[in-house]
Amino acid sequence: MAGLHEPHEHPGMLIVVEGIDGSGKSTQLDLVRSWLIQEGYNVFFTEWNSSKLVKRTTKLGKTKQILTPTTFSLIHCTDFSDRLEQSIVPYLQAGMVVLADRYVYTAFCRDVVRGVERQWVRDLYSFAVRPDIAFYFSVPLEVAMRRIFRGRPMLKYYEAGMDLNLSRDPAESFMRFQRRIIEEYERVVKEHDLVVVNGAHPIERQQRRIRRFVTEKLQEKKMSRGKKKK
Amino acid sequence: MKAEYFGARTPSREENVLQGRLIVLEGPDCIGRSTHIRLLQDWLERLGYGVTTTTLCQSELAEDGLRRAKKGNQIRRRTLALFYATDLADRLERQILPALESGFVVLADRYVYTIFARYAVRGVDPEWLRKAYGFALIPHLTMCLHLDLDRLVERALMAEKMGYWECGMDLNLADNPYDSFIVYQKRMIRQFSKITKEFNLTKVSAQGSVRSVQTRLRKKVRALLDLKETELDFGEPEGPVIEGLD
Numbered sequence: 001m002a003g004l005h006e007p008h009e010h011p012g013m014l015i016v017v018e019g020i021d022g023s024g025k026s027t028q029l030d031l032v033r034s035w036l037i038q039e040g041y042n043v044f045f046t047e048w049n050s051s052k053l054v055k056r057t058t059k060l061g062k063t064k065q066i067l068t069p070t071t072f073s074l075i076h077c078t079d080f081s082d083r084l085e086q087s088i089v090p091y092l093q094a095g096m097v098v099l100a101d102r103y104v105y106t107a108f109c110r111d112v113v114r115g116v117e118r119q120w121v122r123d124l125y126s127f128a129v130r131p132d133i134a135f136y137f138s139v140p141l142e143v144a145m146r147r148i149f150r151g152r153p154m155l156k157y158y159e160a161g162m163d164l165n166l167s168r169d170p171a172e173s174f175m176r177f178q179r180r181i182i183e184e185y186e187r188v189v190k191e192h193d194l195v196v197v198n199g200a201h202p203i204e205r206q207q208r209r210i211r212r213f214v215t216e217k218l219q220e221k222k223m224s225r226g227k228k229k230k
Numbered sequence: 231m232k233a234e235y236f237g238a239r240t241p242s243r244e245e246n247v248l249q250g251r252l253i254v255l256e257g258p259d260c261i262g263r264s265t266h267i268r269l270l271q272d273w274l275e276r277l278g279y280g281v282t283t284t285t286l287c288q289s290e291l292a293e294d295g296l297r298r299a300k301k302g303n304q305i306r307r308r309t310l311a312l313f314y315a316t317d318l319a320d321r322l323e324r325q326i327l328p329a330l331e332s333g334f335v336v337l338a339d340r341y342v343y344t345i346f347a348r349y350a351v352r353g354v355d356p357e358w359l360r361k362a363y364g365f366a367l368i369p370h371l372t373m374c375l376h377l378d379l380d381r382l383v384e385r386a387l388m389a390e391k392m393g394y395w396e397c398g399m400d401l402n403l404a405d406n407p408y409d410s411f412i413v414y415q416k417r418m419i420r421q422f423s424k425i426t427k428e429f430n431l432t433k434v435s436a437q438g439s440v441r442s443v444q445t446r447l448r449k450k451v452r453a454l455l456d457l458k459e460t461e462l463d464f465g466e467p468e469g470p471v472i473e474g475l476d
Contacts, residue, residue, distance in 0.1 A: 068240065081309040126358060
């Protein structure tokens, strides 16, 4: 097991995006996806907290609001473990490009802000595969807030970090929660060499920067295109 | 007594002093744990203790999901070990710790040690597993029942308990349940004996009648709870008891 600090040995390539809600990471990943498909690569997409195996349990915990920082962390790790095994590693073994919207770094930030130990959550996820590239979308909190409140009617309990008792007002709680998450991300960026993208820049400019990194990596890994029609 | 954890204290609790005691009963499948848990509970309740029991896969949060996950035919060892951790954390924070804080005796039928043994047999990295379970409270007493394999096999057969998991059928050890049970339980017994040394657990022989095994267990509990000699009093065990095979 190579773990998070050594490159994996699979022929495929794992690209990860990280950042707070509203940082623009999903938009950028979407663009990367269409571009890579057009270029003829086999691309597989997976997102945080989406394992079918764990879904009902997470939903139960959230609906009943019975999750604690520890169970919140463990249930998300269970979810990740299942997806790593079912939706990430086999595709890497097959030489495909796997795009992940959020990865272990989300847990390193979110769970720590909720109060679990930094070292414990890192140990917990030590079985993860190190991404070939991990982008972090850095964006001023105000910009992210504006984007979110434009498109979303209501904040959910855990999403707003209401379990942390930061404020009774969901919007205020959300702001404070995200601010702390940004602080943790800054630590994680250094610790795990994430590539910082300025999420406040125009979409095209961000995408150009991302594609430069991805192209370089694709060449370095000599990735083959699956079904390019030439 | 100050609460001590294997790793870091779970952040949902204050630095807590526990009035009650967590007593764990461990040991391989079919060794008679649940019978003895029931007898210990009867006895302690007669002595005036508030007693609550807990066992694996019984949490409000994870029970249903874990049962479904176990039904699948995928090999999901690490994922299941994490699901069990979720289950334990939920019971610990919302059942076990609150009970201990208010002075109850909590009797746990299996605890982290069963998980460590099961997944060691299944090739999950033991060091990682111990760290992942770092949130768990260190029990005040863990008694690990042991029995030689031949007798364990007799018990399993008589109690009709050679099921899929008891036989370790997921490991493809043999093409029939009986042979698989032998190989699997041999490995489990070896793991339990390693774990008993590693964590300095209290070994208790499960040889002999239910009454004699129960007496051994009560002596250990009596010492932990600082009870008088006389309070070992057996009385008549309530309810049907599976007779020992000696």
